[in-house]
Amino acid sequence: MSTLLNATVEADRELLPAVVTAVRAAGAHLRERFVPRTELDNRAAVFAAITATDAESLPFLREPLLAARPGAGWVDDELAAGDLPAGEWWVADAVEGNINYIHGMTDWAVTATLVRDNQAVLTVVHLPLVDETYTAVRGGGAFRNGVALRASAKTGLDAALVGTGQAKPGEDRDTFRRIGESVTAMLEAALVIKVSVPATLQLIQVAAGRSDVFWQYSAVRSGLLPGALLVAEAGGTVTDTEGNPWQLSSPDFLASAPGLHAAARQVLATVR
Template sequence: MTHTTLISAFDQPNASLAEDQALLPTVVAGVEATGQLLLQRFENRPEFKTRDDVVAAIDANDDAALTLLRPALLQARPQAGWVEDELESGLLPGGEWWITDPVEGNVNHIHGMTDWGVTATLVRDNVPVLTVVHLPLLGTTYTAVQGGGAFQDGVALRASAKDDLDGALVGTGQARPGESSDTFRRIGLSVTAMLGSALVLKVAVPATLQLIHVAAGRMDVFWQFSAVRSGLLAGALLTAEAGGTVTDTRGQPWTLDSGDFLASAPGLHSAAINVLLTVR
């Protein structure tokens, strides 16, 4: 099966490119300052006995991070709205909105694991136009502005040049606890299907920390059967600006209203879709 190239929101001209690029250093500063706060909290890992203990620690991390991140972003862009629930999906009202995950990979952070960071994405009329992802443990920051490229610490990112799925490193993951049984079923079926097609498969959370690798050409394909905005927007913009392909799992243009998500090296996009189309 072949798939035609479809025009998506990422391909539209950014009339505010210069303004967004001028805003970027302020956003980077706010996100990196939040990361330093979380780095201090990472050194004091709590102990857990119950799910309630885990949830309380996650909430405490979010609350602490937002004391720095929210005022920094709202001061930088006062006209932008703020999405309170980081697990929300779907289209937003028109205008500008900040979509953040103040502790992306929070469950990893509280358990003393290293896959976590801070993300902030500015969305304009339902299109991500600016994003910052900071990984405090590595001292690394990823940035992208729509129409201006994607970068890791100022070095341009480029998606993988692979064109054969049997040599690809691919990945997926769970967007949030409590997904539907059908979503869990589809995740399982897709993992089995990809294990028979790709070289190596990774299943992990959070999505953003796999998507930055797709943008950087270190991974080749990532898909997710969910539409949680905060886990996909940053990586979607980074991947698109690095020359990757971002659609839903059927190859249609991805939007905030899409039910699932696929980001890949351009040479593997059709092959990845062909595998995922077997999942019903």
């Protein structure tokens, strides 16, 4: 590693504690409000609850993160996609898996990722209900509660736990078709398939070696950026479904254990 790259990694690593503090504070607040039941009865109530929960969490993130990195931009639209302008941006999801949170389910987190010239360079994912904090700095490894992560060593899809999910409500018909066809194709190739949201909670399992493959037909950035960095820093492979380097502008996404990437691509190549 070059001296310049070493210095950049070290500077980003020094920023990490402030990000962890902010994300954990938001998580603690959400945990206090969490109710393991739901009384929602229509679509309007669901979206109102999502908006209200985001509003509870965002103040714990926005000001501390902007203070930690003066000059960085801010993005908290969890459904936004595509490239960002040049420079540094915070991409945060105040309640990743908010749909689960408001329905009284446990699969949710708080995330914050620093993006520099459209590359994720630092991320923190906190799961308040199990007190797990996942961190990664580009070039500096990936960790869960300070313990290094390593992607799965599997080499056969017939032994693999794989997963996908819907990125957002209201995807177009062609995306729905591709999701369905890919699930059928993977059911025939993999050991077990999991279809769930949010993406980040599947991707941290790929980074931890607990799960083996995740793909998604989407360019929604907030759900993919944290996990993409964690998987890559844990030794996994991150591309689009055709094997090209994944970028914010990529139309789809594939992350896997290194020994399964070629096989996963081959299966997904049947979906057009």
